[in-house]
Amino acid sequence: MEKREFSPWKWQDERSYVQAVEVKNVQATLYISGQAAVHADGTSSNADMKSQLEEAITNLEQVINHAGYDPKNIVRLTIYTTSTEELWPNFPILQEWIAKHGIKQATTLMEVKTLFETLKVELEATVVK
Known part of the structure; x- marks a missing residue:
């Protein structure tokens, strides 16, 4: 597999993604x-955003x-959240995980009205592999 990333700017680097893969x-x-905070028994978490x-x-x-597969080969990541305001203070958690695996992915972040249950x-x- 051959993988190349493209970003004509540098500003997205601080946000841990690339413009194209x-x-x-x-x-x-x-x-x-979509993977969320659903426990192994199938119940949805009612915990905080972090x-x-x-x-x-x-x-x-x-x-x-x-x-x-290997997390380093994620080429596309879509993030859905019910509150970007709650997500942003916790975003470094995701950025650290991305850096840990050396992931270079195209990303879209969307705030949605609701997700499943809580x-x-x-x-x-x-x-890919």
Whole structure:
């Protein structure tokens, strides 16, 4: 697999993403449903944004690893949140996880009216190998 990132500017670097990702000679692509703070028994978390973001990241990584992929090969990450105001103070948690894995992904962040039940943040990803 060949992967190249493109960003004509530098400002997005502080936000931990790139403007575009090109992937060639892909063996396989994994499209991951939105991962949120849903516990192993299927119940939704009613915790604060920080705790929900941490659990959503853990769940995303678990799905990636279970499928035999590597988080570093995330090429697209969509973030849904019910409150960007609550998410921003906790965003460094996601940025540290991205840096830890050396991920260079295209990202979209959307504030939505609601997510399922009591959920506050959901992470949807595309991973290649």
